[in-house]
Amino acid sequence: MQKYLLKRFWILLLTLFAVSLFAFALSKMAPGDPVEQFEDVPIQGSKAQRLRSYKRTAQKLGVDKPLFYFQFSSAAYPDTLYRITNYYERETIKRLIARYGNWELIQNYWHEIHEMERKIEKLPDSLDRNALIKLRQNTTDLFVFHKPGKINKAFRNIHTALENEALYSAIHQDSERLANAYQRVVNEPSKYKHYVPKFAWHGLDNQYHIWFSNFFTGNFGYSYESNQKIETKIWSHLRWTLLLNVLALFIIFSISIPIGVYGAVHQDSWLDHWGSLGLFILYSLPSFWIATLLIIFFTTPEYGMDWFPTHGLGDISEDDSFWDIFWMRAYHLVLPVFCMSYASLAFVSRQMRGGMIDVFQQDYIRTARAKGLAEQLVIWKHSFRNALFPIITLVASIFPGLLAGSLVIEVIFSIPGMGKLTIDSIYARDWPVVYTILMFSALMTMIGILVADLLYAWADPRVSFAKKSK
Amino acid sequence: MFKRKKHIESLESNAYWARVSREFKKNRLAVWSLRILYVLLFIAIFADFIANEKPIYCKVEGQTYFPVIKSYGVQLGLDEWPKDLAMADWYKLDYGAVLWAPIPYSAKTIDFKNNHYRSPFGPQRVESNKFWHWLGTDELGHDIAAGMISGTRTAMLVGIIAMSIATILGIFFGALAGFWGDDRFKVSRLRLYLNILAIPLGIFYGFKARPLAWYEGSFGSELFKSIGIVFFVFLLFNGIAFLLERAKRSGKMITIPVDLLVMRFIEIMNSIPALLLLLSIVAIINDQSIIYVMIIIGFIRWTGIARFIRSELLRVRRLEYIEAAEALGLSKWKTLFRHAIPNALTPVLISISFGIAGAILLEAFFSFLGITDGDVTWGSILKTARRYPSAWWLAVLPGAAIFMTVTIFNLIGDGLSNAMNPKKVK
Numbered sequence: 001m002q003k004y005l006l007k008r009f010w011i012l013l014l015t016l017f018a019v020s021l022f023a024f025a026l027s028k029m030a031p032g033d034p035v036e037q038f039e040d041v042p043i044q045g046s047k048a049q050r051l052r053s054y055k056r057t058a059q060k061l062g063v064d065k066p067l068f069y070f071q072f073s074s075a076a077y078p079d080t081l082y083r084i085t086n087y088y089e090r091e092t093i094k095r096l097i098a099r100y101g102n103w104e105l106i107q108n109y110w111h112e113i114h115e116m117e118r119k120i121e122k123l124p125d126s127l128d129r130n131a132l133i134k135l136r137q138n139t140t141d142l143f144v145f146h147k148p149g150k151i152n153k154a155f156r157n158i159h160t161a162l163e164n165e166a167l168y169s170a171i172h173q174d175s176e177r178l179a180n181a182y183q184r185v186v187n188e189p190s191k192y193k194h195y196v197p198k199f200a201w202h203g204l205d206n207q208y209h210i211w212f213s214n215f216f217t218g219n220f221g222y223s224y225e226s227n228q229k230i231e232t233k234i235w236s237h238l239r240w241t242l243l244l245n246v247l248a249l250f251i252i253f254s255i256s257i258p259i260g261v262y263g264a265v266h267q268d269s270w271l272d273h274w275g276s277l278g279l280f281i282l283y284s285l286p287s288f289w290i291a292t293l294l295i296i297f298f299t300t301p302e303y304g305m306d307w308f309p310t311h312g313l314g315d316i317s318e319d320d321s322f323w324d325i326f327w328m329r330a331y332h333l334v335l336p337v338f339c340m341s342y343a344s345l346a347f348v349s350r351q352m353r354g355g356m357i358d359v360f361q362q363d364y365i366r367t368a369r370a371k372g373l374a375e376q377l378v379i380w381k382h383s384f385r386n387a388l389f390p391i392i393t394l395v396a397s398i399f400p401g402l403l404a405g406s407l408v409i410e411v412i413f414s415i416p417g418m419g420k421l422t423i424d425s426i427y428a429r430d431w432p433v434v435y436t437i438l439m440f441s442a443l444m445t446m447i448g449i450l451v452a453d454l455l456y457a458w459a460d461p462r463v464s465f466a467k468k469s470k
Numbered sequence: 471m472f473k474r475k476k477h478i479e480s481l482e483s484n485a486y487w488a489r490v491s492r493e494f495k496k497n498r499l500a501v502w503s504l505r506i507l508y509v510l511l512f513i514a515i516f517a518d519f520i521a522n523e524k525p526i527y528c529k530v531e532g533q534t535y536f537p538v539i540k541s542y543g544v545q546l547g548l549d550e551w552p553k554d555l556a557m558a559d560w561y562k563l564d565y566g567a568v569l570w571a572p573i574p575y576s577a578k579t580i581d582f583k584n585n586h587y588r589s590p591f592g593p594q595r596v597e598s599n600k601f602w603h604w605l606g607t608d609e610l611g612h613d614i615a616a617g618m619i620s621g622t623r624t625a626m627l628v629g630i631i632a633m634s635i636a637t638i639l640g641i642f643f644g645a646l647a648g649f650w651g652d653d654r655f656k657v658s659r660l661r662l663y664l665n666i667l668a669i670p671l672g673i674f675y676g677f678k679a680r681p682l683a684w685y686e687g688s689f690g691s692e693l694f695k696s697i698g699i700v701f702f703v704f705l706l707f708n709g710i711a712f713l714l715e716r717a718k719r720s721g722k723m724i725t726i727p728v729d730l731l732v733m734r735f736i737e738i739m740n741s742i743p744a745l746l747l748l749l750s751i752v753a754i755i756n757d758q759s760i761i762y763v764m765i766i767i768g769f770i771r772w773t774g775i776a777r778f779i780r781s782e783l784l785r786v787r788r789l790e791y792i793e794a795a796e797a798l799g800l801s802k803w804k805t806l807f808r809h810a811i812p813n814a815l816t817p818v819l820i821s822i823s824f825g826i827a828g829a830i831l832l833e834a835f836f837s838f839l840g841i842t843d844g845d846v847t848w849g850s851i852l853k854t855a856r857r858y859p860s861a862w863w864l865a866v867l868p869g870a871a872i873f874m875t876v877t878i879f880n881l882i883g884d885g886l887s888n889a890m891n892p893k894k895v896k
Contacts, residue, residue, distance in 0.1 A: 015738045022742075023750070030754045072670065073678055098681035194681065197674045284877040286831055288838050289869030292855055300859040407745065408835065412856070422746065423839065426753045434750050441743040449741055 008453065012446045019442040020215070023435040024208050030431045033087035034063055037224040037429070047121065058085045061222065062210055066202035069209065076101040076193035079200035088144050095146035100189040109181040113142050116174045123171070128164045135161040135171075148186065155179055215439060225430040233421070233433060234440070240313070241417035244406050247333065248341040249395070256345045257391070260352020264387075265379060267357060276350070283346035291339045291412045298335070308335050311414035336413045340406055348394055355387035362386075392455045490816065493889035500885025503878035510875065513619060514626035518542075521573035521616035529566035530555070538571070574601055575613035577620035577846035585611030587861040606863040608854050612846070614863060618871060621848035625875055628764050628833040629826035635768025636825055637775055637818065641811065644779025647732035648814075649787055649806050655728045659721035661711035665704070672703035689755070732780070736773045744770045748832070749841065758843040763836055767829045778821045782814035789813075820887045827879035834872045848872050 035057045058064045066082045076097050084090045089110075096106050120136050138157040145151045158175055162168045214220065220230035259279075263272045297303050299310040314328040359365060360383060368378050407419030414420065418437060425433040495501055519526060524537035533552075537560070543549030550556075555563075561574075575581065581603070583595040590606045605614040646655075657665075676699040677684070684692050748766055755762050786792060787810065795805045836842045837849030848868035855864035 011734065011737055012741075014734075015741045018738055019742055022747075026750055026754055072674070074674070074681075094681070095685055098685055194679050195675070197671070197678075281877070284873060284880055286834065286869065286872050286876065288835060289852065289865075289872060292852060292865050292869065296855065296859045296862065296865050302859045303862075408839070411839065422749065426749060426841075431754075434753070438743065438746050438750055441746050442741065445743050446741045 008450055012450065015446055016443065020212050020439060023438045024211060027431045027435045028067060030429070032429060034061055034224065035087060038222065038227060055085055062207055065210070066206045067208065068206055069202055069204070071200045071202060073198060074194045075196040075198040076103060076190070078103050079202070092144050092146050096185070099146065100185050101191045101193045102185060102189055105181070105185045105188060109185050112178040112181040113139065116178050119171055119174050127166050127170070131161045131164040131167055135167065151182065155182070220436045221432050223430055223433050225425070225428045230433055230436050234418070234436065237416055237418050237421040240415055241406055241410070241419065244333070244336060244340060244409070244415065244417060247337045248344070251337065251341045252345045252348055256348035257352055259349040261356055261379065261384065263349070263353040264356030264360065279346040279349050282342055283350070285343065287339050287343055288408045288412065290342070291335070291409055294335050294339065295412065313415060336409050336415060339409050348391065351390055351394060352387065355390050356383055359383045359387045389456060392452070395452070395455070486816070490889045494885050497885040497888060499881050503881040503885070506874070506878050507882065510622055511626060514623040517619050517623040519571055521575060521577065521619040522571040523574065523576040523579040524560050525568045525570050527569040529568070530563055532566065570600060573604070573613065573615045573619065575616040577612065577616045579613060579616065581607060581611040581613065583611070585609065587858055590863055605867055606861065608851070608861070608864060609858065614851060614867065617846040617851050618848070618867060620846045621851065621868060621871065624760060624845055624847045625830045625833070628760065628767070629830050631764040632767040632771065632829040633822050633825050635765060636772040637822060639769070639772035640775025640818070641779055643732050643735070643772070644776035645783060645806060645811060647729040647776070648780035648783030649810055650728050651784070652727040652729045653725055655726045656723045657726060658711070658715055659724055660714055661708065662724055662726070664707040664711045668704050668707040672700040675703055676700040732776070736776060739770070739773050752836070752841050758841070760833065760837070760842045760845060760847070763833055763842055767832055771825055771828065774825060775818055775821045778818050779814055782817055783810055786810050786814050817890055820883050820890070823879050823883035823886065827876045827883070830879070831872065831876050
């Protein structure tokens, strides 16, 4: 048993590691500048101030560090690229490297753009305004341009802006240096470097390590969308999902077990026959369809059956009594909980019925009947307990399924739970929240499987994990 | 001698098939499901001839056209529309003779005269009954019947593509685990090292060494090329290993516990929350087309098939004819592909048919949430129903289609599993 637990634990860690790598990689592949998404409002002030604020945010989000413990890439890419804090600059440099492969020259070119920008910043405003604006615009454009056509066009524009005498004398040296630097990048490419693999070690101070270790201390980072801490966001949503799931689980097991036992005891009666068919159909009905139908037919006056609220959880004011709130919530939860539970209810009933029938065929049941035990005693004391094992494991396997199921129900009925949070975050491109939830549900799934195994062993002493593991 | 053995074997498998199909035919529900499936497949294959805004056959200004067939040629770039037809409104042409498709609308045809949710039974502004919207329209005037036909095609495609990928992966991993087990997969030390080396190099030359192509090419084709390069690297290294093995310079043989490794891998795959994973992958691919959903479903849902194949092969491996094949000196691979897998495949059908049901449901769910976009599908029609409760036809029909399709695949799976294990029927 201990050996089995240990094995399970290792698998859990390994899976979590795999999922975390996957989630992390996905979140980094998602397009967009996290800092900009986080800041939202354009920051006033001079360029230096904006730069400082950008750096501060980047530090807060931890995106100014290397991505991973090591970097396995082509020799064309330097291992210090992460030090360029600005997302767009970094992306442009990456693309330039992809095109030309000569990092040293690109670095020089980049340095020259910055120099030029600094120089332009210092120019007196007394100069020709239009030419100055044109010059400034085209120089900053170079930070995001990586296609030769666009870059050349920007250079041509800079050239025409410099036709102004005063500007020319002030800045032509820098502009020529810049143009030369770019020409060198284009003329002396080293594309072969792309085919040389390179390995660089970054150590523990990297984004993944910090994200992953923070995950276990309950510090999940910040949501881009609302700038809240993710944990506050998740906790406020989690309670509704939990409430929905607990209610659904309670209903599933309190209804399906009697149905299953009845079906098994009265096997092949007409009620059992039609009941089985009904359960099968119920099991196959897609819940998002049923939810849509219920919303359309029972929550609108259109068909004269406006019995339930369409969405949400009801408005609650401060001075409502407990019972007011209770009834309000219950009224709003009837349809969602029904939609979440009916499929699993059918499934568990079928399993329960099958399990009971299996047990009825066992020798010890025949013995129990032969020695004259009352039928009720045979059913509930001898059979029921043994038929319960597979059901116990279902609790755990249903749980992750319910989480997924509550996703669509929450979206349809607008209940502010985890599922709705996930979908909303995906629409809002709020990746940190999405990937934290992904990690969470992976953890839940694994714990579910583990608990199922343990319950199974606890309920049925015959189960031996030592043998099963082979 | 081989010939004769093969003959006997095929007789045996025929007998097995005959028994399975006899048992299957006793199950009325399953047989009917299969018949409905044939109808659905027919609709999916001939969707363009059933619902199309272009006529199947027409005569314009003395010229005879088969526009539906012609449009296939145009899509493939083999054919071109004549100038006056290229931008023509097909409903307003002056036809000498014309044969319309049974539903004379495409899924995306907008009928401006019948927009804003026309009921199938309500008033519709149509010239003749031929153009009646039998299943109503939606807000913009899309014909729902045409949408349902297009949805049938998508559903079948999802099932087939997703499960093909899952089946290939499942058979590969299942065969690896079941046929070789923990103690029969032996490779030379050299080949093992070369393959371990091929992993980073394959990834490097496939994905990392071509950054410009990845930045500027299209995602799908670059992915395809990259995977091709990875395969090539593995092929190359195994070729080297093969040559060195021939030259007997490959070192000791090592046993790899493939069964253990594959089973662990499956356990890991199963504890990943598939739905959320799918959602988060699809969300960052900018292209919202359904094809990625199909592929990803295939890559997630292979574990069930792999388990089936594994347990089947564990059984088959011990049968006499496999031992005989090996004793005759057939190579392991040949034994596996020619003799073992064909006999292990039948039970996989069960898993495939349940898998198709799951894949169709998942795809419908995605279009319902609006995560995927593009083609008209059952899920996307159902999504529009929520905007306008009075349009009951938008809610009832596509949902019923999803339900029916999922159910028939489940029933077929049930029927197959009962037919293969007649004793277990409850």
